[in-house]
Amino acid sequence: xxxxxxxxxxxxxxxxxxxxxxxxxxxxxxxxxxxxxxxxxxxxxxxxxxxxxxxxxxxxxxxxxxxxxxxxxxxxxxxxxxxxxxxxxxxxxxxxxxxxxxxxxxxxxxxxxxxxxxxxxxxxxxxxxxxxxxxxxxxxxxxxxxxxxxxxxxxxxxxxxxxxxxxxxxxxxxxxxxxxxxxxxxxxxxxxxxxxxxxxxxxxxxxxxxxxxxxxxxxxxxxxxxxxxxxxxxxxxxxxxxxxxxxxxxxxxxxxxxxxxxxxxxxxxxxxxxxxxxxxxxxxxxxxxxxxxxxxxxxxxxxxxxxxxxxxxxxxxxxxxxxxxxxxxxxxxxxxxxxxxxxxxxxxxxxxxxxxxxxxxxxxxxxxxxxxxxxxxxxxxxxxxxxxxxxxxxxxxxxxxxxxxxxxxxxxxxxxxxxxxxxxxxxxxxxxxxxxxxxxxxxxxxxxxxxxxxxxxxxxxxxxxxxxxxxxxxxxxxxxxxxxxxxxxxxxxxxxxxxxxxxxxxxxxxxxxxxxxxxxxxxxxxxxxxxxxxxxxxxxxxxxxxxxxxxxxxxxxxxxxxxxxxxxxxxxxxxxxxxxxxxxxxxxxxxxxxxxxxxxxxxxxxxxxxxxxxxxxxxxxxxxxxxxxxxxxxxxxxxxxxxxxxxxxxx
Amino acid sequence: xxxxxxxxxxxxxxxxxxxxxxxxxxxxxxxxxxxxxxxxxxxxxxxxxxxxxxxxxxxxxxxxxxxxxxxxxxxxxxxxxxxxxxxxxxxxxxxxxxxxxxxxxxxxxxxxxxxxxxxxxxxxxxxxxxxxxxxxxxxxxxxxxxxxxxxxxxxxxxxxxxxxxxxxxxxxxxxxxxxxxxxxxxxxxxxxxxxxxxxxxxxxxxxxxxxxxxxxxxxxxxxxxxxxxxxxxxxxxxxxxxxxxxxxxxxxxxxxxxxxxxxxxxxxxxxxxxxxxxxxxxxxxxxxxxxxxxxxxxxxxxxxxxxxxxxxxxxxxxx
Numbered sequence: 001x002x003x004x005x006x007x008x009x010x011x012x013x014x015x016x017x018x019x020x021x022x023x024x025x026x027x028x029x030x031x032x033x034x035x036x037x038x039x040x041x042x043x044x045x046x047x048x049x050x051x052x053x054x055x056x057x058x059x060x061x062x063x064x065x066x067x068x069x070x071x072x073x074x075x076x077x078x079x080x081x082x083x084x085x086x087x088x089x090x091x092x093x094x095x096x097x098x099x100x101x102x103x104x105x106x107x108x109x110x111x112x113x114x115x116x117x118x119x120x121x122x123x124x125x126x127x128x129x130x131x132x133x134x135x136x137x138x139x140x141x142x143x144x145x146x147x148x149x150x151x152x153x154x155x156x157x158x159x160x161x162x163x164x165x166x167x168x169x170x171x172x173x174x175x176x177x178x179x180x181x182x183x184x185x186x187x188x189x190x191x192x193x194x195x196x197x198x199x200x201x202x203x204x205x206x207x208x209x210x211x212x213x214x215x216x217x218x219x220x221x222x223x224x225x226x227x228x229x230x231x232x233x234x235x236x237x238x239x240x241x242x243x244x245x246x247x248x249x250x251x252x253x254x255x256x257x258x259x260x261x262x263x264x265x266x267x268x269x270x271x272x273x274x275x276x277x278x279x280x281x282x283x284x285x286x287x288x289x290x291x292x293x294x295x296x297x298x299x300x301x302x303x304x305x306x307x308x309x310x311x312x313x314x315x316x317x318x319x320x321x322x323x324x325x326x327x328x329x330x331x332x333x334x335x336x337x338x339x340x341x342x343x344x345x346x347x348x349x350x351x352x353x354x355x356x357x358x359x360x361x362x363x364x365x366x367x368x369x370x371x372x373x374x375x376x377x378x379x380x381x382x383x384x385x386x387x388x389x390x391x392x393x394x395x396x397x398x399x400x401x402x403x404x405x406x407x408x409x410x411x412x413x414x415x416x417x418x419x420x421x422x423x424x425x426x427x428x429x430x431x432x433x434x435x436x437x438x439x440x441x442x443x444x445x446x447x448x449x450x451x452x453x454x455x456x457x458x459x460x461x462x463x464x465x466x467x468x469x470x471x472x473x474x475x476x477x478x479x480x481x482x483x484x485x486x487x488x489x490x491x492x493x494x495x496x497x498x499x500x501x502x503x504x505x506x507x508x509x510x511x512x513x514x515x516x517x518x519x520x521x522x523x524x525x526x527x528x529x530x531x532x533x534x535x536x537x538x539x540x541x542x543x544x545x546x547x548x549x550x551x552x553x554x555x556x557x558x559x560x561x562x563x564x565x566x567x568x569x570x571x572x573x574x575x576x577x578x579x580x581x582x583x584x585x586x587x588x589x590x591x592x593x594x595x596x597x598x599x600x601x602x603x604x605x606x607x608x609x610x611x612x613x614x615x616x617x618x619x620x621x622x623x624x625x626x627x628x629x630x631x632x633x634x635x636x637x638x639x640x641x642x643x644x645x646x647x648x649x650x651x
Numbered sequence: 652x653x654x655x656x657x658x659x660x661x662x663x664x665x666x667x668x669x670x671x672x673x674x675x676x677x678x679x680x681x682x683x684x685x686x687x688x689x690x691x692x693x694x695x696x697x698x699x700x701x702x703x704x705x706x707x708x709x710x711x712x713x714x715x716x717x718x719x720x721x722x723x724x725x726x727x728x729x730x731x732x733x734x735x736x737x738x739x740x741x742x743x744x745x746x747x748x749x750x751x752x753x754x755x756x757x758x759x760x761x762x763x764x765x766x767x768x769x770x771x772x773x774x775x776x777x778x779x780x781x782x783x784x785x786x787x788x789x790x791x792x793x794x795x796x797x798x799x800x801x802x803x804x805x806x807x808x809x810x811x812x813x814x815x816x817x818x819x820x821x822x823x824x825x826x827x828x829x830x831x832x833x834x835x836x837x838x839x840x841x842x843x844x845x846x847x848x849x850x851x852x853x854x855x856x857x858x859x860x861x862x863x864x865x866x867x868x869x870x871x872x873x874x875x876x877x878x879x880x881x882x883x884x885x886x887x888x889x890x891x892x893x894x895x896x897x898x899x900x901x902x903x904x905x906x907x908x909x910x911x912x913x914x915x916x917x918x919x920x921x922x923x924x925x926x927x928x929x930x931x932x933x934x935x936x937x938x939x940x941x942x943x944x945x946x947x948x949x950x951x952x953x954x955x956x957x958x959x960x961x962x963x964x965x966x967x968x969x970x
Contacts, residue, residue, distance in 0.1 A: 109699050109823060113706050116729060120710050120722045127721040136725060143732075146822040150777035152788025165821065169739075173731030180727040181720075190716045315718050517720050553734065560738045560745065561689055 007105055011052070012156050013148040017108050018048045019159075020141035021099055024115050027122045027138050028092045033077055036089060040096045047099050058100040066097055084124050091118045105149045112142040127315075129512035140166040176552040183545040185538035186521040204242045204285065204430055204451060206255040208409060219448040220502070222279055223432060224287060225510055227443040229273040233289070233325060235434060236478050239454070239466065240287040240446065242431035244304040246339055248420075250347035251395055253413060253428045261303040266291050267331065268324035277513060278317045284309045287431050289323045296321055304427075305329070316517045329464040333425060340425030340458060348396040348417060355421020366459050369422050370467060373415055377472040380404065382411075384474040408470040408477070412453040415469040425458035429466070433478065441507040452477075569634050570622045573641045577615065580646050581605075594619060607647060615640055656698075664695070668830075680810070680834035686748035687816070692741055692829045700824035703733065733824055740827040743778060743818040747771045747791065752811070754837035756960060758928070762800035763809075763837060770794040781815040806841035806924070806967045840963040843929035844922070850908055850930050871895040907952055908934050908941040924966050931966075935959045945969065 009017070021044055029037045043066070047058065070093040071081070078086035095118055098111045119138045123131060143166030148156065156162065224240070232238075245253035274289055286299055286307040295301040296319035299309040309317070333340070343352070362368040381404055388406040391398040396417050399410050412428050419426035433452035435444040454468040471478045524541070578588050578597075586601045598616035602609045618637050622629045696704065707730050714722035750768040757763035769778075775791040782799060789797055803809060817828035871884055874894035887895045910930050915923045927943070934941040935954070942952040943962045946969075950962055 113699075113703050117706055117710055120714070120725055123719055123722040123725070124717060127719060132721040132725065135721075136728065139725070139729065143822065147820075149823060150788075150818075150820050152777045152779060152790055154774070154776055154790045154792065169732045169735055169821070170728055173728050173735050176731035176734065177724065177728035180731065181724050184711075184715070184723065184727070186718070187715045190718070191712070192716060516724060519720055520718070552731075556735065556738050560742050 007151075008103055009105060009108055009149075012159075012162075013105075013108060013145060014051055014102070015048075015159065016141055016145035016148050016162060017102060017111060018044065018099060020112060020115050020138075020145050021095055023138040023141050024095060024118050024122075025092060027119060027135060028088060031085060031122075031125050032089055032092065036073065036077075036093070040093060044096050044099060057103060063097065063100050066100070067094075070094070070097065088118070088121050088124070091121060108145060108149055112145050115142045127517050129509055129516075132512075132516075136170065139170065143169065176549070176556075179548045179552060180545060181519075182524070182527065183541050183548055185541040185545075186524060204281070204283065204287075204432075206243055206245075206283075206285070207252050208243075208245055208254075208413070208428060208430055208453060209252040221448055222445060222506060222509065223281075223448045223450065224276050224278045224446045225443050225506075225513070226289070226435070226446065227275050229275075232437055232444055233272065237325060238289070238434055238444065239452075239468075240289055240432040241291070241306065241429055242285045242287045243429070244306055244456075245428040245430065246304075247342060248344060248413075248417065250344040250393075253416075255306075257306075257308070258303040263301045263303055263305050264330040266293070266305065266324055267328040268293065269326040269328075271322050271324050273320065273322045275318065275320045277510075277518065278313055278319070279513075280315055280317075281313045284312050286313070286317070286319060288321055289325070291324045291327050291329055293322045293324060316513050318518055328462060330458070331461070331463045333458055337425055337458075340427055341420050341423065343417065343420050348394045350394075351396045351400055351414070351417055352421040354400070355418045355423075358418075359422040366424050366457070369419070369424060370457060370459075373418050374467070374469060374472040376400075377411060377415070377469050382406075382473045384470070384477065408453045411469040411473060412455045415467065416455045419455070419457050427456050429454055429456055433468075436503045436506075438503060438507055438510075440504070441510055443510065445503060445506050445510075570619060570629065570637060573634075573638045574619055577641045577644060580641075580644055583646050594623075605647070608645075611640075611644060615644070660698075668693070680832045682834045683752065684748050684750045685831055685833060687744050687746065687829050687831075689741070689745060692744050692827055694737060694741055694825050694827045697819055697823060697826050700733075700826075703824055707733065733822075736822045737825045739821050740818055740825040742773075743775050743820045744816060744827050744829055746773070747775060747778065747816070749831055749833065750794070752833055752835050752837075756838075756840060756963070757803055758840045759803050759806045759842045761803065761842075763803050763839060765799040765801050765811075765837070767797040767799060767814075768794060769797060775818075775820075777820040778816065778818050781817065783812055801837070803839045806839050808836040808968070809839050810836050838964055838967050840967045841921075841924045841928045843932050844925040845929075847926055847929060849933070850910060851914065871897060906939065908939055909944070909952075910934075910941060911944040912946055913944070920969075924969060928963065928966055931959060931962050 022041075025037065025040055025044065032040075050058075070090070074086050074089050074093065075081060078089070080086060081090060091114075095111065095114055098107070098114070102108055102111055116139060119135050119142075122135055122138075125131075140163040144162040147153075147165060148162065226232075226240075243255040245255050247254045247256050268291075271293065272289065276287070278286060286296070286309055288305075288307050291305050292301065292307055295307050299307050299319070302308055307321075358369045358372050362372065383405040384407060385405045386407055388399075388410065389403040391403065396414050399406055400414055400418075416426045416428050430451070430453045432446045432450045433454070434450045435446035437444055452470070454466060454470065456464045456466050459465050468478060528544075574594060581601050582588070584605060586604050588597045592600075595616060598612055598619070602612040602616070605612065615637070618633070618640065622633055622637060707726060710722070710726045711730075714720075714726050748770050750770050752768070753766040755764035755766075767780075769789075769791050770793065771791045774793075777788060778791060779786060779788045780797065780799070783802060785800065787797060787799065789795060801809075801811075811833050814831040814833075815828055816831055817826055819826050871887055872895065874883065874896050878896045882897050884895045884897050908930065910927055912923065912927070915926060918926065931941065931943070935956075938954070940952050940954045941958075941962075943950040943965065945965055948965050950958075950965060
């Protein structure tokens with residue numbers, strides 16, 4: 001043991017160790033700052049090259065400054081060493097530096113087990129099926145490296161074939177792993193800090209500033225998946241509300257919750273039930289189709305019928321809701337009217353003047369003013385683009401009268417300002433619009449690129465009415481989604497057939513999300529109910545887990561203890577003959593040798609006397625005449641037994 | 652610190668083995684072939700395995716804490732793979748059999764070469780054998796010969812020590828081991844003395860002196876292809892119709908040595924044996940024929956490796 005721990009690594013093992021570290025680095029590269037990734041990769045490459053050329057150790061004067069540099073750069077980049085991102089960066093960095101001093105089997109073992117740990121840490125950033133599979137495959141080089149450390153192997157195979165046994169091992173481990181996964185008691189509350197809530201993540205924000213969405217609009221990752229009770233609503237009604245923004249400060253719209261106020265009344269004419277599974281957003285808002293009637297458990301309904309969860313959505317969240325799709329929302333505005341007419345003083349004079357001029361022209365016909373604004377967007381030479389020109393201090397003036405290009409944010413913002421200037425209560429609503437209907441899976445896939453902003457105006461007698469000014473400029477945005485709205489402006493991976501492939505592939509991701517990522521304590525309890533376990537508390541689960549592990553190990557031991565003795569073909573043939581004879585009523589008795597048995601059978605079955613006698617002679621000859629029977633004579637016996645007819649006796 | 656821990660683990664293992672082999676009949680030597688089975692294979696995690704277990708536990712708690720099901724699933728998978736590797740370690744030894752042991756010849760004080768024949772139905776990798784401080788690693792495919800050098804100290808029958816057969820295949824997390832104690836002895840020859848007088852031969856040995864090769868002309872014969880020209884008897888050939896060649900006597904062994912135990916009365920027992928062993932070696936090296944007379948055995952005149960081995964073995968087993 002001591003000897004083997006100190007033996008220097010052979011080149012193959014070193015290659016596998018370096019390969020394992022490269023896999024870890026590659027998996028973490030997306031979350032590392034690029035300079036760190038590049039530096040670590042070059043350290044890895046240089047060390048590999050150095051060790052290949054000559055078996056020289058890395059000097060200590062090089063190792064210590066590198067370690068210090070790693071710590072310093074991580075602290076200066078992230079601000080601290082702890083937390084998800086800096087911790088992962090630190091782990092990857094230490095792992096790569098470990099290679100510098102990897103000379104013996106012991107070093108390699110330590111490095112490879114730490115590599116397994118670091119691989120798992122990659123899942124903190126992304127839990128999708130693809131990420132999990134990639135990490136599982138990333139386990140193969142460390143496993144292969146550990147195997148290669150064992151002395152006395154047969155000639156080592158090609159590098160890629162070294163990986164296969166690890167795959168087999170993981171595959172064999174899968175049943176037990178699934179059992180453990182199903183039965184491991186889950187924690188009700190985290191033991192220590194949950195993942196960083198302050199982390200930047202693309203998603204809807206409670207503040208809308210022009211150009212703030214563009215990041216979102218090219219982010220193609222799924223945002224939510226919705227399945228409906230009954231048919232899905234048509235594409236132009238797929239509006240998912242998240243934030244209702246009422247306050248404008250001249251540059252940004254903000255969501256301000258009117259605290260401690262009951263939700264405004266809604267008169268629903270038509271409702272729909274649906275089930276949403278929301279990807280983690282690190283935000284508290286739960287998007288809902290149109291106007292929700294009630295909040296799901298663990299969330300509350302705010303005054304303007306936004307659904308706000310009790311805590312940020314850090315993991316996949318499922319909720320079922322009922323919403324009104326035809327409704328009258330807040331028929332009486334009352335004293336809140338002033339809030340929806342708020343405008344900052346001293347901004348956008350030309351826009352305000354335009355709004356006022358419409359009021360003067362159309363009098364009290366609010367609907368005509370709305371139409372006038374939409375006509376302006378439609379016929380006023382406006383262009384839909386994801387990369388609009390920058391706007392100055394009077395953003396809406398610049399947009400409406402100078403640049404005339406923008407996307408949903410600009411249009412909804414300008415429209416709302418115009419309405420308020422004309423004295424019509426109005427507000428901006430952000431959320432998602434559209435989505436891809438996955439017919440095979442029966443659900444609507446809404447991506448982050450489906451993020452959208454529109455307006456609501458309050459009309460007397462009708463309450464809040466949704467108006468989507470973007471649709472006036474670019475109707476395709478509503479009917480076909482963001483990708484169709486700006487052909488040629490989207491990255492290659494969002495276009496054409498690739499997009500439709502991705503949409504189909506999403507069904508697998510949904511199963512993964514439902515089955516694995518969404519498997520929580522609640523689901524665990526539901527799983528055990530059919531087996532008569534009503535309240536699966538942690539101790540019951542632990543007991544079940546122990547039983548399952550013992551059973552699995554017993555199965556493993558049974559497999560291990562089984563010895564496959566090569567069976568004698570002559571004996572197999574005889575057994576087959578015994579079965580045939582037993583069907584005719586001549587069963588072999590315990591303690592009856594083959595000769596006695598077959599002679600008795602021949603006596604009892606006179607019709608087959610000759611055949612049986614011949615079979616007996618053949619068998620006895622095979623058994624006892626030669627030390628090693630020839631394969632032809634064996635085959636002849638097998639054929640004779642197969643052709644032996646079973647004659648039904650009528651007694 | 653590390654060595655202390657290792658010594659502690661060693662002691663615990665030895666104690667456990669002392670308790671457990673009640674089931675395993677391991678203390679007594681067994682006749683060959685020895686086949687390893689489940690009742691005699693032990694498994695414990697290695698130090699690395701224990702460390703890896705702690706790491707798995709950390710990963711498990713982390714995954715549960717962050718409610719990260721993907722990481723939890725993979726941790727479970729790695730844990731299950733660890734358990735499977737324990738079974739594989741067992742399977743590396745299970746069914747392995749030691750079919751036979753062949754011993755070479757060695758004089759006391761020099762290592763004796765042993766050839767162990769291992770056989771297995773399935774191929775095995777990374778099986779290791781520890782024997783008296785020596786450690787070997789080998790793979791078994793069908794049958795495998797393992798060469799082992801066994802230190803010897805004194806002549807005579809040497810009982811084989813216990814061999815430890817172990818493996819940490821495939822990941823080094825678990826160590827499976829078993830003891831092999833074959834009921835077989837190997838013969839160690841006596842060590843010849845370094846220097847000493849040549850044998851004093853009894854009188855009757857003299858008559859066996861024969862002409863040395865090339866000393867005396869015996870006859871003339873017809874020339875055959877390949878005869879050296881300097882052997883041609885030119886004078887005689889001139890009187891003959893063919894070439895004649897001087898025929899010399901075939902090289903004969905020199906005097907025959909009759910080595911006798913009783914002739915060395917002045918020496919003590921082991922010194923006598925050592926001297927006889929040296930004479931046997933000298934005789935074999937010089938190509939003499941020799942016989943050996945021992946108190947309880949008489950080996951007739953002969954030569955060659957088999958004869959030498961017979962004589963040395965007779966010396967080795969002297970009481």
